[in-house]
Structure formats: structure tokens, C-alpha cells
Amino acid sequence: MTPLERRSSISLALIFALRMLGLFLVLPVFALEARKYPGGDDPALVGLAMGVYGLTQAVLQLPLGIASDRFGRKRVIVLGLLVFAGGSLLAALADSLTGLLVGRALQGAGAVSAAVTALLADQTRDAVRTKAMALVGGSIGLMFAVALVLAPALAARVGLPGLFGLTCALALAGIAVVVWWVPAEPAQHADAPRGRLADVWRHPDLLRLNLGVFVLHTVQLAMWVAVPALLVQAGLAKSAHWQVYLPAVVLSFGAMGGLFALERAGRLRAALLGAIALVLLVQLGLGLLAASGAAPTLWVLGPLMFLFFCGFNALEATQPSLVSRMAPAALRGAALGSYNTLQSLGLFAGGALGGALAKWTGPTGLFAATAVLCAAWLVLTWPLRPVGRGGTGGH
Secondary structure (H helix, E strand, C coil): CCHHHHHHHHHHHHHHHHHHHHHHHHHHHHHHHHCCCCCCCCHHHHHHHHHHHHHHHHHHHHHHHHHHHHHCHHHHHHHHHHHHHHHHHHHHHCCCHHHHHHHHHHHHHCCCHHHHHHHHHHCCCHHHHHHHHHHHHHHHHHHHHHHHHHHHHHHHHHHHHHHHHHHHHHHHHHHHHHHHCCCCCCCCCCCCCCCCHHHHHHCHHHHHHHHHHHHHHHHHHHHHHHHHHHHHHCCCCHHHCHHHHHHHHHHHHHCHHHHHHHHHCCCHHHHHHHHHHHHHHHHHHHHHHHHHCCCCCHHHHHHHHHHHHHHHHHHHHHHHHHHHHHCCHHHHHHHHHHHHHHHHHHHHHHHHHHHHHHHHCHHHHHHHHHHHHHHHHHHHHCCCCCECCCCCECC
């Protein structure tokens, strides 16, 4: 990477990290803390308040991605972070579950993922794009693990209002990074020829990648409905689950070197398919573990979590990198907006699917379903045409 590419990658990954840390800090304790609010005795309303963020984010990812193509990436990012900060403040001041629901919905309206990844694509060459995207994906995985460590202790000290207040502060810090650290964006939005959004939706490989990120995040959230219970069965208290997650996430970063080597060798498609197969293997392993009836052990669950994060981090790097290469430059924000819309819908679908399957079929049926989804994803992605460093496909 050039110094400018390093600065762009690190600063934009930091924006993702600050935003996602705020979100992840709330998730491990939300269901328990929300019960203390008026209306918190309604599990359906608690679930809606927790998941409505994903719905509003899914609705607005594409419009804000298109807006970043036309009006500039940094303007849209700052606006989105302001909306996210406002939603966080509203949730911090809420005195009822309905207030929490409105605040969470407003948080989701600050959907800046497409604009941030589009700006990262604008400011990096194809040859280092996957490495840049890996910094973003890695920051998300690391913030997830850090939040699992910090959330219970912080919630005990400051409660849910304090966590939302901290989320607001993190969003404002993200705005400061955009204004003072992120390099100036290329001046290409005003005079760039406008493509047609239909070109994004008709592109077969972009469709494969969009459906792929939907499946990835459906599987990710669905499996987390059952994985904590398996860890408890293995003798690990809920407050200590980070002792499995954090090492698995950190060690998985070391495996990213193999991904970059495959990219330099022009074998990014092979890396993508291999990562999907790895996630499939983990689902099969968890399913067999759940079906065996024997008590799981940390010596099995730990390596499975490591393998999952290896595959997850590789996919979080390769898929948006490929989307940015395949999409026409004038539609990069729209293409990444579509991609992030499917990602958000996957999170929502994963929560709903995981909860329903855990209730009606138990963990065995849940992991069987996620394995089938991964197998279908692998078959769907197999015809993907290789994309060269110059962004051309079909070779």
C-alpha cells in the first residue's frame, strides 16, 4: 500500500470500528436490560426493539449509497453518523421500551456502510483492495469480541442508558475521523456519467455476491442463537464466553496472510470458494456435535470458532472487494448499497430464522438448516467469473 492507501484504510476501518463497537456493546445485554423499562415484559416488543435497527438500515443502505455516488462520500458519511448519534442519544434518554424502539430505528437510519466501503474502494487500487477491505472486516470482528468482554461490566456500572450514551460519543468520534483524518475523496461525483441501477441488479456475479452476503449474515446470526448454549454445556459461564471468542478472532487474523497470497497470485475466486466451504464445514461440525447428544467440549468448540472466524473474515474482505471491482465506477456506491442492504436483511433473517429453528427443531435442526444454506451458497457462487487486478472479469 502507498502511504495514502494506508491512511485511507486505517481511518475508514476506524470509522467502522467506532460505529460497530457502539452497536455490539448493546447487543449482549439488551434483552436483559430492556426488561427494566415499562413495556419490557413483552418479549415480542423487546425483540422488535432489538432488531428494528437492521430493518431501517436495510431500507436506507441503497438510497444513501446512491446519494454518495451523486453528492460525495464524506458528506453522506457525516450525515449518517449524525443520524446514528441522534438515535443513540434518543435511546439513552428513553424512559420506555417504545422510546428504545424509536431510538434503535433512528440508529439504523444512519446507514453509512455502503458510503464508507465505496470511499475505501475509490481510494485504493485493485491490487490492494482486498487487504483494505480485510482491515474493515477485521475491525468488525475484533469489536465484536471486545464488546463481549466489556459489555457486561459496563452495563453493571452505567446501565443501558450509559451504553447508548457511549455509543453516541463513539459516533461523534467517527465524525471527527472523517473530517480531520480521512483523505479527501476523488472529485468525480459531479461530472461522472450516471449509470443505471438496473445494471447492478442484472449483473449475474453481483447478484451472486449479494445473495452470498445475505446467506453469510443469516448463518452468522442464526448460529449465535445456539452457540452460547453449547459453550455453557461445555462448562463455560456466560460471562467467560469471551475467553473463546477473543482468541478465535485474534488468531484468525493470522490466517489472512494466506488470503493475500492467493490474491497476489490472481486466485481470489479460489479464496472466496474456500472460505464458503470453511463456513459450511463449521456448520456441519456444530450440527454433528449437537446431534451426538454428548456434552460438547471447549477443545472442539474453540477450534470450530477459530475456523468460522477464518472463513468469516476472508469473506468480509473478498466479497465487497469483488463488488467494488465489478461495479461500474459511477454505480459503485449503488452496488455497495445493494450489497449492504442484503447484509442487513441477512442479519434480520438470521435472528428470526435462528430463533424459530431453535424453538421448533433445537440446535441440530438449526445447524442442519445453516449447513444447507451454505451448501446452496457454494453451488450458486461456483460459476463466478474471475476478476483480475484491473477489475475485468470473464477471463
